[in-house]
Amino acid sequence: MVARKGVNAVEATHVNAITRAATTIMDSHLGVGVNVDQPFLADKTIPSSQVSVILGVNGELEGQIICSMDEPTACSVVGSMMGGMEISQIDDMGWSAIQEFGNWIAGTTATELSREEVNIDVTPPVINEGGSTFRSPESFITLPLNSSIGELLVHVSVKRR
Amino acid sequence: MVARKGVNAVEATHVNAITRAATTIMDSHLGVGVNVDQPFLADKTIPSSQVSVILGVNGELEGQIICSMDEPTACSVVGSMMGGMEISQIDDMGWSAIQEFGNWIAGTTATELSREEVNIDVTPPVINEGGSTFRSPESFITLPLNSSIGELLVHVSVKRR
Numbered sequence: 001m002v003a004r005k006g007v008n009a010v011e012a013t014h015v016n017a018i019t020r021a022a023t024t025i026m027d028s029h030l031g032v033g034v035n036v037d038q039p040f041l042a043d044k045t046i047p048s049s050q051v052s053v054i055l056g057v058n059g060e061l062e063g064q065i066i067c068s069m070d071e072p073t074a075c076s077v078v079g080s081m082m083g084g085m086e087i088s089q090i091d092d093m094g095w096s097a098i099q100e101f102g103n104w105i106a107g108t109t110a111t112e113l114s115r116e117e118v119n120i121d122v123t124p125p126v127i128n129e130g131g132s133t134f135r136s137p138e139s140f141i142t143l144p145l146n147s148s149i150g151e152l153l154v155h156v157s158v159k160r161r
Numbered sequence: 162m163v164a165r166k167g168v169n170a171v172e173a174t175h176v177n178a179i180t181r182a183a184t185t186i187m188d189s190h191l192g193v194g195v196n197v198d199q200p201f202l203a204d205k206t207i208p209s210s211q212v213s214v215i216l217g218v219n220g221e222l223e224g225q226i227i228c229s230m231d232e233p234t235a236c237s238v239v240g241s242m243m244g245g246m247e248i249s250q251i252d253d254m255g256w257s258a259i260q261e262f263g264n265w266i267a268g269t270t271a272t273e274l275s276r277e278e279v280n281i282d283v284t285p286p287v288i289n290e291g292g293s294t295f296r297s298p299e300s301f302i303t304l305p306l307n308s309s310i311g312e313l314l315v316h317v318s319v320k321r322r
Binding site: 055056058062063064095099121123124127128129130131132133135136137138157159 | 215216223256282285287288294296298
């Protein structure tokens with residue numbers, strides 16, 4: 001992949017690694033093909049899309065990766081993880097599945113970044129549910145992942161330590 | 162301090178260190194005396210009190226520390242940081258102040274835990290604004306800190322790596 005508009009060279013490496021991680025998870029774990037739209041540089045403030053999985057990043061990079069989706073998409077993610085079930089509401093088992101989805105993204109992101117010789121630790125996921133706003137000291141780069149089960153927005157706010 | 166009801170021995174050490182960190186910041190940086198109420202073991206789900214500062218923890222412990230407060234308390238924290246100004250609404254500079262407050266808590270928590278020979282990294286803070294719910298794979302322990310400028314709830318969800 002190449003560096004994209006609004007994303008500088010160093011960041012593009014990270015963005016591409018995180019994009020590979022998210023698309024790999026959607027494809028290999030959920031069997032869902034993904035189109036990655038142009039990443040864009042958001043402000044330091046982003047809206048949450050009802051269900052957000054927050055992953056804290058420490059190590060050579062530090063900050064957050066926030067995977068945000070609306071509730072129907074979250075239901076589809078849970079349904080796909082449970083082998084294609086139709087889910088209309090997320091119960092405790094469903095939230096555990098969303099957390100596991102977050103763990104997958106976290107683990108794969110760490111692996112993909114280590115291939116770029118960037119070593120990070122990622123926290124266990126915490127989920128934020130409800131309409132709210134995130135504010136970070138650093139601007140977010142947003143990766144829009146479009147799939148047949150809905151849109152996943154991956155918001156990345158990290159800096160070199 | 163001693164281990165408290167509902168909190169096991171290992172966790173009590175962490176809880177006490179985090180309590181010391183938060184009370185030190187409120188006292189020495191904001192000049193606000195704090196009473197610490199009995200910590201309680203919450204569920205894996207907690208409500209956000211309008212303004213939450215999320216700190217990711219990696220290292221020997223991993224998880225999250227979430228400092229949650231209502232908006233009037235957040236305004237008072239910002240006002241105290243700005244030398245006693247009266248603040249009725251949080252602007253960009255105010256949000257930066259809240260992030261800095263998060264950084265103080267993060268840094269002091271890491272220092273206090275290192276005194277207990279527990280080494281952790283803490284991410285830069287991300288703020289969540291708005292009524293929402295947090296869900297963690299591990300139960301939260303909630304430390305209620307009462308002060309003249311309002312209540313600060315410190316929600317801790319960490320486990321040994």
